[in-house]
Amino acid sequence: MADLFLRIADDGQSVLFAANADNQSVPTRELLIEQLISLGAEKFYFYEKAIDSALAVTIRDDEPSPETAYPEPIVIAERRNASLVVKTDSDFMRAAITVTAPYGGNHATGADILEALKQNRIVKGIRKTQLHQLLQRAQSLQPGEKLTLPVAFGRLPENGVDVRFESLVDDASQRILKPQATDDGKVDMRDLGELITVRAGQTLMRRIPATEGVAGFTVEGKALPAKPGKDSEFQPGDGTIISEQDSNLLLAEKSGIPVAKPRGMQVDEALTLKGVNVATGHINFDGSILITGDVTPGMKVTASGNITVAGFVELAELKAGGDISIIKGIIGRKLEGNKLGCTIEAAGSVTSKFAQFADITCGQNALFTLHVLHSTIHAEGEVIVMDQFKRQGSLSGGVTEAGYSIRAINLGALSGVPTVVTAFTKFECLLQQLQDKHHDYQVELQNVEKIKQAKLKLLKLPEHRRPVELSERINNAAEQHKSQIDLLHADYQQLRGEYDELRSRVTITALNRLYAGVQSCLEKEHLLITQDHGPSKLHIFEHVFQCSPL
Structure with missing residues (x-):
């Protein structure tokens, strides 16, 4: 029977190796493992080096010395908790x-x-x-x-949602973009519904207040504050009033034509005409104008509100303080000096079925459902050429500039007609805002430095010669400037984030076909399309202006 070299320590937490004079054999690793198992310690943590040491000291010389023959017990394994x-x-x-x-x-x-x-x-x-x-x-x-x-x-903060103003009445542009359904469920592209009017007491707009957002936290319990949404109140226009029962509802105070504003509406008196021609003469009206027929060549129509034309506008001039909606289309022609014979100018949006050889300027979006041919468009918002089903809508020839994105079903023409499209013209304005904010920030930093210098000069004076009022003024000024620096820094970061987000989202998009000959520009980057493409978008990706398939 083999000698027993191992034993459990008195505390039960370790296994000890000990050789003595009674041992008649030399231990091996296999023997020690067997003895560990027999002791129920096979799951203990093994000290491999300790086992090697134990085996080494038991290799006896012919005449072992007393000091090395029987070494002290060696811990070769121990119990460990998780x-x-x-x-x-x-x-x-x-x-x-x-x-x-x-x-x-x-x-x-x-x-x-x-x-x-x-x-x-x-x-x-x-x-x-x-x-x-x-x-x-x-x-x-x-x-x-x-x-x-x-x-x-942890949980990231959920920033609040900005206030929204939801229009509860349609306008003429929405009717153009969405033809009326017939009884059998089909869509009649010629039936664009009745012209929009409202009655006194009718609800026009709902205000959906901003939310505060939900604060976040880290796993250590540090609060991550949420940024509240931007809030603002109604700006009731002429002919509207805020409801006494619900301050988030805007009502019509009189009957007339609703004109949408960014934070409210106004109700204009309506001038209704069967048409504008040599019999009526030029029209200039303080309010909105409804024209149930056509505007014929050479005529001028000006309104402080909206202009809605149920027929065509041909070789005429229209100017509105609100939106211009032309149900059937805009027709012009090229004149001497490359001038276009039809001019449309709106502070709001311009909406029409089509436009050809027209000069169109608008403060918001330009929307067309059929085509835009050889026209010049300057829109502060988006330019969209497509119907509600995204089946038709061609933009070809001319020059189109949009504050943000440009979208069409087909962009350019199979014949390679030069088509110039420029998106994100707003970038210069946004960059100027960033530069102005950065300049203000630098000025405040200089002011803080001047205050530091003033403090140092004051500290050089003996304490009894330091004016108490001056010290207080310097400290107050330092606090004010520091607070202003924090505000300016936060504003700059917000503007920068908004700019970067816009830059990443703005595109020039062709949902069906992008033809060769399109000269595109986004921000300061230019790209000439030299071959036909299928569904594509032109965008800035990783600082490169490129064409990518949809």
Whole structure:
């Protein structure tokens, strides 16, 4: 029978190797492993180097010395409980626990995990389901095997939503873009509905207040404040009033034509005409104008409100302080000096079925459902040439400039007609705002530096010669400038973020066909299309203006 070289320590937590004078054999690694198993310590943590040392000292010389013959007991294995390591991401938005399975010791308990989280200051976003999963899976681990699971999650703040003003009445432009459905469910492209009027007391617009947003937090419990949405009140126009029962509703105070404004509406007196021609003469009206027929060549129509034309506008001039909606279309022709014979100018949007050889300027969007041919368009908003079903809408020839995006079904022409499109013309205005804000920020920094210099001069004076009022004024000024710097910095970051987001979203899009000959520009970048493409978008990606398939 082999000698017994191992024994369990008195505390039961380790295995000791001890050789003595009674041992008649030399231990081997295999023998020690067998004895560990017989002692029930096969799951203990083994000290490999200690085993090597134990084996080495038992190789006896022919005449061993008393000092080396019977060495002190050597710990070669020990019982270890499960261990826990908590790690958090650099932004403290997630915390994970790594469990190392025990070596013959106790498994981790729920209390152990909670204590580890507490010691690492993880107090928010702890998921009980993750903790249960960690405990269950840890039970099946082999000694020393590791398992890592995320158990706590922070929450990013949800910024508030800006106030919205929802129009509750249609306008003529919406009717043009959405023909009326017939009784059998089909769409009659010629039936664009009745002209829009409202009656006194009718609800025109609903104000949907801004929200405060939802604050976030890190796993350490640090609050991440949410940015509240921008709020603003109604700006009731002429002929409208805020409801006494609900301050978020805007009502018509009289009957007339509704004119949408950014934060409200106005109701204009309506001048209704069967047509504008040599019999009526030029029209100039303070309010909105409804023309149920055509505007014939050479005529001029001016209104402070909206202009709605149920027929055609041919070789005429229209100017409106609101929107211009032309149901059938805009017809012009090229005159001497490359002038176009039809001029449309609106402070709001321009909407029509089609436009050809026309000069169109608008303060908001330019919207067409059929085509735009050889025209010049300057829109502060978007230019869109497509019907509601996205089946037709061609933009070819001429020059089109949009403050933001340009979208059409087909862009350019099969014949290679030169077509110039420029998107995101607003970038210069936005960059100027950024530069102005940065300049203001630099000025405030200079002011703070001047105050620092003033403080240093004051500190050089003996304390009894320092004017108390001057010290207070300097301190107050320093606080005011510091506060202003913080505000300017926040405003600059917000403007920068809005600019970068816009720059990434603005596109020139052809949903069906992009033809060769299109000369495109977005911001300061230019791109000439030299071959035909299918559905495509022109956009800036990774600082490169490029054409990408949709």
